[in-house]
Amino acid sequence: GQQVMQIPQYQHVQEGEDFTTYCNSSTTLSNIQWYKQRPGGHPVFLIQLVKSGEVKKQKRLTFQFGEAKKNSSLHITATQTTDVGTYFCAKGSARQLTFGSGTQLTVLP
Amino acid sequence: EAEVAQSPRYKITEKSQAVAFWCDPISGHATLYWYRQILGQGPELLVQFQDESVVDDSQLPKDRFSAERLKGVDSTLKIQPAELGDSAMYLCASSLVNRGDAFFGQGTRLTVV
Structure with a gap:
């Protein structure tokens, strides 16, 4: 199962607004x-x-x-319609790559 | 630009039938992953190979799924028999040894009816 939690699950923003998604782990990454x-x-x-x-x-x-290497964030400044998609964080290295549940970004023109 | 090749792109099969997916990783990439992605969720690792050896198959439903990478290059993932709940996108990815970033193929969209 997923070992990294992402929030929010969904985010709708107006074009030009900023966007942030967060990734959290209970263990050190x-x-x-x-x-x-x-x-x-x-x-x-x-x-x-x-x-x-x-x-x-x-x-x-x-x-x-x-x-503490237990959380991470992705921030997008002044979103554009090309930023639409789902952003995933993933923990690990080449020996183990586990994905979070993702944040689905919608950018409204 | 080098790509991970997967085939077929789409597959519709009846439940209880067998289905197979093929993946050709980027040349030189020793690590190969098979992921399953259900719509709206993150990719879930099924099996990971290092060259021809399985590194992790703890999430692979071994009663019906099998994977092989006989020569350490291309790989095949098989499901037999397919069940309705297997409908998903099956993604193959590869990476260099000791490098974290994985390159994904276009995936195979499986629909079991």
């Missing part, structure tokens, strides 16, 4: 990965975080790993 799955598509790797407190940015996307 060796690393956390983020994937995006467009409607009808397959998961696509976005980023991997490894270090405590790590922050990485990809254009309008900001990824953060908690100090």
